[in-house]
Amino acid sequence: MLEVNQLLELEERVRKALNEKLEQILTTLNRTGKLEEALELLGLSDLLQAQYAYKPYRTGKIYIVGQSDIKKNQLLGVIKELGFDKKRFEFCLEYEDVKRFNFAKLFYNPENSLVLVGPMPHKTAGSGDYSSAITAIEQTEGSPNVLRCGSNTLKITKQSIREALQKALASGIVVA
Missing domain, CATH: 3.40.50 (Rossmann fold)
Known part of the structure; x- marks a missing residue:
């Protein structure tokens, strides 16, 4: 288990990494079918609303x-x-x-x-x-x-x- 100052340092590194790689991370999670699961683990599943549900093109x-x-x-x-x-x-x-x-x-x-x-x-x-x-x-x-x-x-x-x-x-x- 991390101490408070170690946890704060980790938080800062995670924020920086997420800021730089967020698009790549979301794309990979989406492509592998794990986006919903990852958002749920993070307590953010409410961000994935029905408006983002998969819909094929009507002209395909x-x-x-x-x-x-x-x-x-x-x-x-x-x-x-x-x-x-x-x-x-x-x-x-x-x-x-x-x-x-x-x-x-x-x-x-x-x-x-x-x-x-x-x-x-x-x-x-x-x-x-x-x-x-x-x-x-x-x-x-x-x-x-x-x-x-x-x-x-x-x-x-x-x-x-x-x-x-x-x-x-x-x-x-x-x-x-």
């Missing part, structure tokens, strides 16, 4: 991931109909490809706006300890917005993609 990439019986070109027709640029979309429509799709790459990248999901295997790359990849991206901090395609069951059809994109537009998640 849109992923369509899940087993599909319709062709990519048919989906591109729906996308064009709704006024979207096809360059914003990335597709993973084959069951085996979905198994290997690394969902972890979607997190904490504000360029990833939306993931439209259809039927897929429960265990995929990047699903971690969650029961499915869909649950992982729906419940993990720093993930893009997620919409399930299909009414009663997950299904990628022209209609389900149209409805999901219209819903995303109407709610302001994305812009065309």
Whole structure:
């Protein structure tokens, strides 16, 4: 345990170091996902208000991931109909490809706006300890917005993609 004068000297050194390196420290803590924990340990968690919550860009990439019986070109027709640029979309429509799709790459990248999901295997790359990849991206901090395609069951059809994109537009998640 430090004596009072040692503690005062340490306080002065910490203040100086924080003043010089604060931006670097906050950036590192944020990138490693430990910012909230560090602020809590310091008794400063109230500084991290909801206004700083992670939000993806509305003009970013849109992923369509899940087993599909319709062709990519048919989906591109729906996308064009709704006024979207096809360059914003990335597709993973084959069951085996979905198994290997690394969902972890979607997190904490504000360029990833939306993931439209259809039927897929429960265990995929990047699903971690969650029961499915869909649950992982729906419940993990720093993930893009997620919409399930299909009414009663997950299904990628022209209609389900149209409805999901219209819903995303109407709610302001994305812009065309």
